[in-house]
Amino acid sequence: MLPDFNALSVFSIVAEKRSFRAAADRLGVTRSAVSQTIRKLEETLGIALVSRTTRSVALTEAGERLFSEIAPALAEMQGAVDAAGQLGGRPRGQLRLAVSSIAEGFLSGPLIASFVDVNSEVRLHITVTDEEFDIVAEGYDAGVRLGEVIAQDMIAVPVSGAQRQIAVASPVYLDRFGAPEHPVELATRRCIGWRKAVGVAPYRWEFAEDGREFSVAVADTITTTDMALMVKLAVAGAGISFGMEDTFRSAIDRGELVPVLEPFCPSFPGFYLYYPSRRNMAPKLRALVDHLRSFRHDS
Numbered sequence: 001m002l003p004d005f006n007a008l009s010v011f012s013i014v015a016e017k018r019s020f021r022a023a024a025d026r027l028g029v030t031r032s033a034v035s036q037t038i039r040k041l042e043e044t045l046g047i048a049l050v051s052r053t054t055r056s057v058a059l060t061e062a063g064e065r066l067f068s069e070i071a072p073a074l075a076e077m078q079g080a081v082d083a084a085g086q087l088g089g090r091p092r093g094q095l096r097l098a099v100s101s102i103a104e105g106f107l108s109g110p111l112i113a114s115f116v117d118v119n120s121e122v123r124l125h126i127t128v129t130d131e132e133f134d135i136v137a138e139g140y141d142a143g144v145r146l147g148e149v150i151a152q153d154m155i156a157v158p159v160s161g162a163q164r165q166i167a168v169a170s171p172v173y174l175d176r177f178g179a180p181e182h183p184v185e186l187a188t189r190r191c192i193g194w195r196k197a198v199g200v201a202p203y204r205w206e207f208a209e210d211g212r213e214f215s216v217a218v219a220d221t222i223t224t225t226d227m228a229l230m231v232k233l234a235v236a237g238a239g240i241s242f243g244m245e246d247t248f249r250s251a252i253d254r255g256e257l258v259p260v261l262e263p264f265c266p267s268f269p270g271f272y273l274y275y276p277s278r279r280n281m282a283p284k285l286r287a288l289v290d291h292l293r294s295f296r297h298d299s
Helices: 005-017 020-027 031-045 061-086 110-118 171-177 183-188 227-235 245-253 283-298
Strands: 050-052 057-059 093-099 122-128 142-146 155-158 163-169 191-194 205-209 212-216 220-224 240-244 258-260 271-275
Touching (some): 005 020, 005 061, 020 031, 093 283, 110 122, 110 283, 155 283, 163 205, 163 245, 183 205, 183 212, 191 227, 220 227, 227 240, 271 283
Parallel strands (some): 093 122, 093 142, 191 220, 191 240
Antiparallel strands (some): 155 271
């Protein structure tokens, strides 16, 4: 039977102080409690560790051996406990996030830059991924995803307002081929699609009409796993593309792309920062949640 950590800690203090009374004072317990703990430890090990007299305490050979072996380990464990406790104070340590590649607002830069500017002791590691997985099991502190795909047992904080997916084309393409009037026409148009990975089916384009949602399996002339390339190809007039409005926003504002089929592109809840529990939330994560709320309020 192995002795418990508390008994070894008490023995270590007795060995250091060479006094049951001094050990009791340091621990805030009675001398009798210290004596009983040492006696039980000796019974567990089957050997005397301390030689007691009315005026002094000395270690036996076995006691000296045990103290020399456990003292460094106990000091290291105490250091680890103290370090962990310090993480419960001000925000510090590594904060790991799994963020969807289409969370343009979160990934655009200003929010993250301003967060690390005021939280200099937090090291931020961001994995940009569209894979769906258990963030807790994979060791992440939080994630950023569209609200509709977040598990209901997660705490979710809004990162953006309502979002929508839109179809876009360049003015050059529209001059040559005209704008489609209904999503069903996309089956015969040149389209630029996105897929999550090689070997995975291209993403189906989703629309709504009269409150009914439907998807269209377009004839993808080009598919890519890179959204930046998808935007470039659309701007170059290679075809009609489809994705989050924020993905195309800069090109639309510059007049390089034009939204089409807008009556069939309804809005839906946007992106959320999500994490497993409010209980004992690490200060580094609490700081991010508070900063996110403040940033959205000021924007």
